[in-house]
Amino acid sequence: MLLTEKQKDAMGEVINIAFARTASSLSQISGHRVLLDAPEVEVLAIDEVLAVLGNFVKEEVVSVHQIFSGPVSGDALLMLNYEGAVTLTDLLCEYHAPSQKLDASAREALTEVGNILLNACLGVFGNLLHVQVSFSMPRLHLENLDKLLRSITIGTEELRYAVVVSTAFRIKEGSVSGYLAIVLGVSSLDRLLRAIENWEQSQLR
Numbered sequence: 001m002l003l004t005e006k007q008k009d010a011m012g013e014v015i016n017i018a019f020a021r022t023a024s025s026l027s028q029i030s031g032h033r034v035l036l037d038a039p040e041v042e043v044l045a046i047d048e049v050l051a052v053l054g055n056f057v058k059e060e061v062v063s064v065h066q067i068f069s070g071p072v073s074g075d076a077l078l079m080l081n082y083e084g085a086v087t088l089t090d091l092l093c094e095y096h097a098p099s100q101k102l103d104a105s106a107r108e109a110l111t112e113v114g115n116i117l118l119n120a121c122l123g124v125f126g127n128l129l130h131v132q133v134s135f136s137m138p139r140l141h142l143e144n145l146d147k148l149l150r151s152i153t154i155g156t157e158e159l160r161y162a163v164v165v166s167t168a169f170r171i172k173e174g175s176v177s178g179y180l181a182i183v184l185g186v187s188s189l190d191r192l193l194r195a196i197e198n199w200e201q202s203q204l205r
Helices: 005-030 046-053 082-092 104-129 145-153 186-204
Strands: 034-036 040-045 060-069 074-081 139-144 160-171 174-185
Touching: 005 034, 005 040, 005 082, 005 104, 005 160, 005 186, 040 046, 046 145, 046 160, 046 174, 060 082, 060 104, 060 145, 074 082, 074 104, 074 145, 082 104, 082 160, 082 174, 104 139, 104 174, 104 186, 139 145, 160 186, 174 186
Parallel strands: none
Antiparallel strands: 034 160, 040 160, 060 074, 060 139, 074 174, 160 174
């Protein structure tokens, strides 16, 4: 599904607001200045996501997954490759001894990062777009990307799309690339796009 340039710019602007809030929260928690690169937004059919992210995630993907419901419902995920997940934990948590593995404390820290980012995005939908959503507790998963995507689409016959947002966390001298994916059915995606368009028009008045 192709977005118009206007829709893509508006979607990017809304998500950028959420990213700024996330960066501020992570800076306060970590004690270091955290920046998130301006988002690049695409909308893909769910079966296209594997091809697009396949080069980024060669093996297992580390994801923080949150289900949300309301007028707009679906799944929100922060996705990192394994190396990036380890690096992000090391950069954010000085108390955490550098490691090549995601131990219990690293998993807890990553879940909190995902929780902050996903809640910021879903919260922006509610606050700016007047689209109220409720969401589940975030869960961290480590699994094959194909298996992860299939688990999201099981039990639904509605065609699914993913708003895929690429960015990078920048902390101290390090940078970690990642993806945010908001997986929606056709009707929820349509409602979200209309809400974003209404919000953008309200900014011009």
